[in-house]
Amino acid sequence: MELLERFAAGDVEAFEALFRQHQCEVYRWIVRVVRDRAIAEDLTIETFWRMYRAHARFDAARGNCRGWLRRIATNAALDHLRRTRREVPLPDDPADAPKAPAAERSELRQTILSAMNRLSPRLRVAVVLALIEEEPYDAIAEALGISVSAVKVRVFRGVRILRKELSASGVRA
């Protein structure tokens, strides 16, 4: 029996094989959305947990495990952003922090982080993936389960809100 069929039947060994195949990719996708490595690890576990619980609903004949997983991962990340919207001001990873620590630059950075944090999670995810990570619109659409034009609308709305917020803070964007 094929790996995907075995997984759909609930075989844990097949699940482990799929986990090994896809864990890095799922993690990389989530870390781009939540921008925190420890949280991305937890959400990767959550994603595979959700995947296994839904094994009976997986259509092995269609075989699009990657797309399905990415969708689950995006939903897990969105759920996390919704839960922590008021608590976490978009954590910035020290390993990826800009190298020039000038006070002005740091202040600008904080202003941008605050403006991003005020976006709704669904707009924030679209903006981060499209503008910062430069993911293709069709990949974002597949991950969010919406059309490409809906992604473009979300990015446009997010950009408009961000520009407004940044202008109000005296940043020319």
Next chain:
Amino acid sequence: MNDREINELKNLLKEALPPMRDSHPGRDLWPATLERLAAPPPGMPWWDWLLMAGASGTILFVPGVIPALLYHL
């Protein structure tokens, strides 16, 4: 809003939040996933039950609130 303005914003955002490429998990996540699978599924918290009971009671005794509830859903 034109492409130039979007690109300016994109550059600002990328400066504040650099793209996170080539990341890998810092540990093997399989043992934790297995542990999670073995754990019993989380039950519904007591306040959700309370909320559901309250909503059901309200609908039962004051059916006039149904349109308002539907509107807010």
